[in-house]
Amino acid sequence: MHRTIAHRRTRAALLGANAAVVLGLGLGASDALAGQYDPWVARHGLSAAQYQAEFDKWTRQGYRLTSVSGYEQQRGSESYAAIWEKRQGPAWQARHGLSAAQYQTTFNTLTRQGYRPVVVNGNSVNGRAKFAAIFEKSNVRFVARHGLTSSAYQAQFNSLTRRGYRLTHVSGYTENGAARYAAVFEQRGGPAWRAVHGQTSQQYQATFNRLAAQGFRVTKVSGTTVAGTPRYAAIFEAGGTTPWTARHGIDAAEYQATVTDQQRQGFRPLQVHAFAGPGGPRFSTVWENRAFSGADLQHIDTTVTNAMKGAGVTGLSFAIAHKGRLVFAKSYGQADAAKGTPMRTTHRMRIASLSKPFTALEVMRLVEAGRIALTDKVFGKDGLLGETFAAQKDFKDARVADITVRDLLQHTAGGWDNDGGDGTADPMFLQTDLSADKLIGWVLQNVGLEFAPGTTHQYSNFGYSVLGRIIEKVTGKSYAAAMRDDVFAPSGADSFAIGGDTLVARLPDEAAYHHAGAQTAPYTMKVGRMDAHGGWVATPVDVVRTALRVDGFATVPDLLGAGPLATMTTPTTAKMPDGSSTNYALGFDTNAEGPNWFHTGYLDGSPSILVRTGAKYGPSGSDEFVWSATANSTTAKREDNVNLDGLMWDVVKGVKAWPAHDLF
Numbered sequence: 001m002h003r004t005i006a007h008r009r010t011r012a013a014l015l016g017a018n019a020a021v022v023l024g025l026g027l028g029a030s031d032a033l034a035g036q037y038d039p040w041v042a043r044h045g046l047s048a049a050q051y052q053a054e055f056d057k058w059t060r061q062g063y064r065l066t067s068v069s070g071y072e073q074q075r076g077s078e079s080y081a082a083i084w085e086k087r088q089g090p091a092w093q094a095r096h097g098l099s100a101a102q103y104q105t106t107f108n109t110l111t112r113q114g115y116r117p118v119v120v121n122g123n124s125v126n127g128r129a130k131f132a133a134i135f136e137k138s139n140v141r142f143v144a145r146h147g148l149t150s151s152a153y154q155a156q157f158n159s160l161t162r163r164g165y166r167l168t169h170v171s172g173y174t175e176n177g178a179a180r181y182a183a184v185f186e187q188r189g190g191p192a193w194r195a196v197h198g199q200t201s202q203q204y205q206a207t208f209n210r211l212a213a214q215g216f217r218v219t220k221v222s223g224t225t226v227a228g229t230p231r232y233a234a235i236f237e238a239g240g241t242t243p244w245t246a247r248h249g250i251d252a253a254e255y256q257a258t259v260t261d262q263q264r265q266g267f268r269p270l271q272v273h274a275f276a277g278p279g280g281p282r283f284s285t286v287w288e289n290r291a292f293s294g295a296d297l298q299h300i301d302t303t304v305t306n307a308m309k310g311a312g313v314t315g316l317s318f319a320i321a322h323k324g325r326l327v328f329a330k331s332y333g334q335a336d337a338a339k340g341t342p343m344r345t346t347h348r349m350r351i352a353s354l355s356k357p358f359t360a361l362e363v364m365r366l367v368e369a370g371r372i373a374l375t376d377k378v379f380g381k382d383g384l385l386g387e388t389f390a391a392q393k394d395f396k397d398a399r400v401a402d403i404t405v406r407d408l409l410q411h412t413a414g415g416w417d418n419d420g421g422d423g424t425a426d427p428m429f430l431q432t433d434l435s436a437d438k439l440i441g442w443v444l445q446n447v448g449l450e451f452a453p454g455t456t457h458q459y460s461n462f463g464y465s466v467l468g469r470i471i472e473k474v475t476g477k478s479y480a481a482a483m484r485d486d487v488f489a490p491s492g493a494d495s496f497a498i499g500g501d502t503l504v505a506r507l508p509d510e511a512a513y514h515h516a517g518a519q520t521a522p523y524t525m526k527v528g529r530m531d532a533h534g535g536w537v538a539t540p541v542d543v544v545r546t547a548l549r550v551d552g553f554a555t556v557p558d559l560l561g562a563g564p565l566a567t568m569t570t571p572t573t574a575k576m577p578d579g580s581s582t583n584y585a586l587g588f589d590t591n592a593e594g595p596n597w598f599h600t601g602y603l604d605g606s607p608s609i610l611v612r613t614g615a616k617y618g619p620s621g622s623d624e625f626v627w628s629a630t631a632n633s634t635t636a637k638r639e640d641n642v643n644l645d646g647l648m649w650d651v652v653k654g655v656k657a658w659p660a661h662d663l664f
Contacts, residue, residue, distance in 0.1 A: 039063070040268055042259065044081035044283070045073065045252065048097055051080040055094070058084040065094045068132045069222075070123045071274040073281050078125045080132070081274045081283065089136070091115075096132035100147060103131040107144070110135045116142050120182040122173035123275060124224075129175040131182070142168075146182035150198050153181040157195070160185045167195045171273070172224040172233040179226045181233065190237065192216075197233035201249050204232040208246075211236050218246045221284045222273040230277050232284070243267075243294045248284040255283040261345050264319075264329035264541070264663050266291030291659035292328075299654045303647065304332055311635065311642035314514045315343035318629035318648065319540040322622060324548055324555025325662035329541050335511040335632065347511045348495045348539045349630045350527065351608045352601030355536040356464050360409055360568060360587020361550050361559060362471055362487050367405075368564045371474050374406040379444065384470055389437065390444040397448035405470065407453050408463040409586040410572040414449035417458035428461040428530060436465055436529050450577075457574045457582045461533040468532025479531050490559060491549045492664070493542035498535045499527040510537055513605025517636035522605030534603065543610055543628040545664060551597075551612045553624050569597055588612075600645070602638070607631050609644040617649075619656040627652065 041063060043054050055065065063084035073079035078097065093115060095106050107117065115135035122131055131146065143165060145156055157167065165185040173180050181197065194216060196207055208218065216236040223232045230249055245267060247258070262269075267287040274283045289297065308316055315333035319326060331343035366372050377383040380392040380401035392401060399414060407413040416427055427443045434442060443462065450458070468479040475482040480498050488496045497507055502523045506512065513522035527535050549559045550568075558565060568586045576582055583590045588597040594613035601608035608630040616623040629644045 039086040041084045042269055046080045048078060062086050064089055064092055065134055067271045069121045069273045070130055070132045071281055072125050072276040076126045078130060081272045083269050083272055091137040094134045098131045100129050117144050117184050119169055120146060120184060121171045122182045124174045127176045141187040143185045148181040150179050166190060166193055167235055169220055170233045170235060171222045172231060174224050174226060192238040194236045199232045201230055217244050218286055220271055221248055223275045223282055223284050225277050243289040243297050246286045249282045252281050257344055262287055264345050266659060291661055296655045300651055303650050307642055307647045308332060313631050313642050314633035315511060316631045317343055317345055317540050319544045320627040321544045321548055322658045323624045326664045327658050337514055345541055346509055348509055348537045349511045349632055350499050350603055350606040351536050351538055351543060351630060352534045352603045352606060354543060354599055354601040354608050354610045355534050357587040357599050358487055359464055359467055359532045362483055363467055364560055364564050364568050365486055366474055368561055372405060376405050378403045385473060389441040394445050396446055399449050399452055400444060403453045408467050410584060411457050411459050411463060412454050412572060412574045413460060413463045414451045414453040415458060416460045416462040426461050428465060432526050455574060457572055457576055457584060464533030488546060491546040493545045495539045495542040497537050498531050499537040501527050507537055511632040514633035515604040540628040540630055544626050547610055547626050551626050605634055607634060607641055607644055618653040620658055622658050625652060
């Protein structure tokens, strides 16, 4: 047995042998994530050399290592997971890749200099114990041990707790296949606490549930594999009002996938531990949320889950920005019900008609650049598209030659509406065997207008499809490439892509769609042909990220000048066919209350919404919000679908305090 004892003889505290825990999500990332409210960085899957490079990089920038875990990712190959925080604290030192003898020597040297270990992580590489540790200068009386068998660990625990010590760190590991423990005990006060070791995952989970119900939270958790079975050791403390969450035994893919979700809810990692488990590395983590109150987080969860339950929603994801900063994003339910895949904020979904404001933004950028004018005619010999799709003499309705760019943007092109059913129905859902280009030619020659262009507002998907062709003609690029280069890339939004029509054509990280009326319905539509009016797939976070570049607020530079943006958000004076007014502008619906600019979207299997509001709402009296939400399921009757508009207003209005962080 190896033993590491402080130069002041001290004692320790260990509790029984039972416990496992999980209360939320896990952290992990090959990429750094930094919460602006209290910067931190997390890495995993690092070789020893990579870990040293990351260590050097972040310490030079004023970060301190707060958690480190070595683990055997491949036989004989040691990898590292670690967390750094940019905060003040006592002097500290860290070591990694140490044998038991090297660790003992390091311990002796540093404790003589007034340091004490706060993290001692043991792991096994080729059956031999290796150690990584963090030391801090302190006068706290402590006892540290490593190389303890389970029974020796329990004996030390019993002895030290009787003498007033509390367990502050524990790490389970193996040496030559046998379970071993490293632990740190401190002689100080604090809240009531519990500890367990040697538990299977199921035992640990049961203990976690029991202690959490009693008001305890996990502060440290570690795992190791003994005789092919993962075993866990953990420390719990009572009390505290800061929201927290924890995970144990998740694989590398789950660890990587969930880190973004946790960070986007305002959680920060307190601890990460990794070990060689069945089928690959397993990670255990503890998080806390200093950005939101528990009451506000509960309000958000309750509001969303109740709405989803009421409408039978499979999965839902949303993002909220406040004063130009991403302050919260979360996903609920399943991205794919058939596979049981949980919805992530990194899942992208069809955004349907939320595509229109972004298409309009690109058109307005071309207007601002002087490359086109809102008054330009679109079809015919004098039009931007000329006779590309049909000769003017073959137009079904001669008035088509009077349609302008503005008419297409504000749905006043004279018909081609979305009311469905007859020859004047929105052509985007007719002639589904034709490409977008061939469809335009067919419409020009076969479908007449109901009204003179510019006189009547009738919502038209087809009109926005034509705008996509104008973008292609003027830029010399495909519609998708022009949007990527001029709108999405400058916004930092990389999840946007034109969706596929079928389940097989689903994009990477795209959710599956579910429709109660007919499960195949979402995959019978020509989504790719919808490009400029409804074909985009994206995450709600990226929808918000891009919308911030056209929100008119001063916090994030807009992609349009003030004049063109004012034009874009000024409602048309044209009336609806029944004589009523409309507040639709050039790509946005509007109202004067905020003022609010917004758009909804709907395809079978994917309702969506985008809102920009300038008014003060909620207990905090906050203003300048942009949010977006998307679901991946719809009901047989459209009126029974989840009310995303009401849901998101309820979420925003009920939060009492919004943090000042930026989670982009």
